[in-house]
Amino acid sequence: MNHAKIIGTGSYLPKTILTNKDLESRLDTTDEWIVSRTGIKERHIAGPDEKTSDLSYEAALGAIASANISPSDIDLIILATTTPDKIFPSTACTVQARLGIKECPAFDVQAVCTGFVYALTIAEKFIKTNSAKNVLVIGADRMSSITDYDDRSNAILWGDGAGAVILSASNEVGIISTHIHASGNYEELLHVPRHDKASHIADTIEMKGNQVFKIAVNTLDRIVDETLENSGITKSEIDWLVPHQANIRILEATAKKLDMSMDKVIVTIDRHGNTSAASIPLALDEGVRSGKIIKNQIILMEAFGGGFTWGSALVKY
Structure with missing residues (x-):
């Protein structure tokens, strides 16, 4: 049992949908402009009483049911988020309590859009060292809570949601390889600054989009090369690309790098927007539940986010 395999997936999206048409009424933008630049048509927005832990809990229930296990079988919870309910305790602990799981380790990971890949990487290490058998890995973000809806360049991008997997010890190969990186030198290009409370300035996302886009495309090219070289897997052996959903043009660039048709890319950005740490597990769950x-099958997951952080996971589903 020295492999780590995904045995269940789950996801949750808030019921409220914010369309591009809705944004047209409050910003100097158009549906056509947003779609052409990003690929986004709509995004889900959490209600005022819906916290990150609520989104996470619903996604976790789906993953647990899909895996056909009980919450008591889970012996570790790792939750990737940049929008925790509170400064402390961790959102993972809040979810643990709601699931009724007693005393297993539970903690949050913060790597923004790469958070799920980071969390999956950590979970695999726990399993391979016999420190856990069934790990609940969640990616969840309530990006609307840190979005300035008067900022045209940012308001169009972000959505809320959560996705989860159960990663379990197995005799079968599951995770083939993971690769994670960070470079703090680019902090000012994509960040949420902390303002003094007396300033009454909200702590919201600040991004230099064009610079981030260029670095993201080049960096994801490199992570694809690194993943293939280290795994011994060829481009033609990859069945599906399940990428972080940041911009349709980035997805298309990665598919081109892999000589892959867009028919083999799980695309949710048109309906979800950028949900940060939630985007990969949301897309994975959709791919699984749709029967695709x-x-x-061999799946490549890859992401790029603030920090900058970036990473990949090559998985046999």
Whole structure:
């Protein structure tokens, strides 16, 4: 049992949908402009009483049911988020309590859009060292809570949601390899600054989009090369690309790098927007539940986010 395999997936999206048409009424933008630049048509927005832990809990229930296990079988919870409910305790602990799980380790990971890949990487290490058997890995973000809806360049991008997987010890190969990186030198290009409370300035996302886009495309090219070189897997052996959903043009660039048709890319950005740490597990769950992704197929997940952080996971489903 020295492998780590995904045995269940789940996801949750808030019921409220914010369309591009809705944004047209409050910003100097158009549906056509947003779609052409980003690929986004709509995004889900959490209600005022919906916290990150609420989104996470619902996604976790789906993953647990899909894996056909009980909450008591889970012996570790790792939750990737940049929008925790509170400064402390961790949102993972809040979810643990709601699931009724007693005393297993639970903690949050913060790597923004790469958070789920980071969390999956950590979970695999726990399993491979026999420190856990069933890990609940969640990616969840309430990006609307840190979005300035008067900022045209940012308001169009972000959505809320959560996705989860159960990663379990197995005799079968599951995670083939993971690769994670960070470079703090680019902090000012994409960040949420802390303002003094007396200033009455909200702590919201600040991004230099064009610079981030260029670095993201080049960096994801490199992570694809690194993943293939280290795994011994060829481009033609990859069945599905399940990428972080940041911009349709980035998804298309990565698919081109892999000589892959867009028909083999799980695309949710048109309906979800950028949900940060939630985007990969949301897309994975959609791919699985739609019947596109089936057992024993090879999946490449890759992401790029603030920090900058970036990473990949090559998985046999």
